[in-house]
Amino acid sequence: MTHVAIIGAGAIGQALAHILDRNKENRLELFDKDPAKVTRAALPLPDVVKEAEVLFLCVPSWAMRGALTEMKSYLSQDAIVVSLAKGIEEEHKKTMDALLVEILPQHRIALLGGPMLAAEFMEDLPGVGCLATEHVEVAEQIAGLFAGTLLSFETTSDVRGVAFAGVLKNIYALGLGVAHGLSWGDNQKGWYLTRALVEMATIVEQLGGKRETAYSLAGIGDLVATGFSGYSRNSRSGEEIVRNGVCNIQSEGCASLPHFLKLLPADRSVFPLLHGLEQIIIDGKDAKDIFSQLIR
Known part of the structure; x- marks a missing residue:
């Protein structure tokens, strides 16, 4: 026992x-x-x-x-x-x-x-x-x-990759919550998910994990489950941001985003979705405006 x-x-x-x-x-x-x-x-x-x-x-x-x-x-x-x-x-x-x-x-x-x-x-x-x-x-x-x-x-054995993939899926799940809140269609969400996965894989690799970990259960598997689930605090947080302009739901995504950004280079424009979430959640910019610019 x-x-x-x-x-x-x-x-x-x-x-x-x-x-x-x-x-x-x-x-x-x-x-x-x-x-x-x-x-x-x-x-x-x-x-x-x-x-x-x-x-x-x-x-x-x-x-x-x-x-x-x-x-x-x-x-x-x-x-x-x-x-x-x-x-x-x-x-x-x-x-x-x-x-x-x-x-x-x-x-x-x-x-x-x-x-x-x-x-x-x-x-x-x-x-x-x-x-x-x-x-x-x-x-x-x-x-x-x-x-x-x-x-x-x-x-x-990719402990670092799984750690960063978990952080990133929470952050990008916020974006899927924003998409839900903006009444995006499944076509648009499919685009978002594809772009999010590319950004996640690149970041995981840059921070010392294996790129393929982002394509595993720890990355894409977790992001799909979290981002499309009504149970997810991160997804609900994204919807809350659309409704009220701020995140009033305590979630790992909202809590980790400002700290995680400090691990990346100052120029985050190479990660458009992540940069967009930074503008919405930290800088307080309008979610509809930012997401409209992302998909153009």
Whole structure:
């Protein structure tokens, strides 16, 4: 039996618990700062973390540094740490893999990306995620936790590529939300999706990942699921921007965009869609005007 800990009992944390409960070889503990979110026995953080062989971090990027700092003294050196967050933390502009390496340098880490809509898992709809790790034994152990469940994986060693692909899909999903809000047709959305994928692949490669990762579940697969789903906070955020001119929904895309842009050259005109989203979300320009210019 494997002791599994999930930190964060929001939508994805609850969905992960729902999936892992199907494998009776898992001994599962769930922790959240808000005990009301934990539907099983709520234990203190040290008790949840100290025996964990595999720990899943289901907290947003803006809370990740604090969560890691708080739990690291309780965590076994042999524990595998898996992040599901797809963002960039504000303090040092780091992706989640880089943040894990900084704070937990002795631990084996992995990222879980790809299309993983929590609401669908709660409805018992199956899915395939993207598991990124440099350690073959880690991939095998994590896959074993999900044996016979709703979730299976494609694996890759391109951890950096998956990290950046996850950030980018959230950002470009905002654009699909804007397109929805502007009542764009499917032809126009097809154009947007094609251009977004080209930009994503180029950026992932420039930042040290593999170009093909953008064409995998971690990139295009996740973007399609997120951008066209009514469950997606990023897509809803884009629609909100069209209605109100600002993003009032807290989402990884809106949170990560200003930090992510600092990793790119000052001239972002070579990425027209990304530059357009910057103008709309950060500079406050009119979404209809910007998107009309993009497709001309």
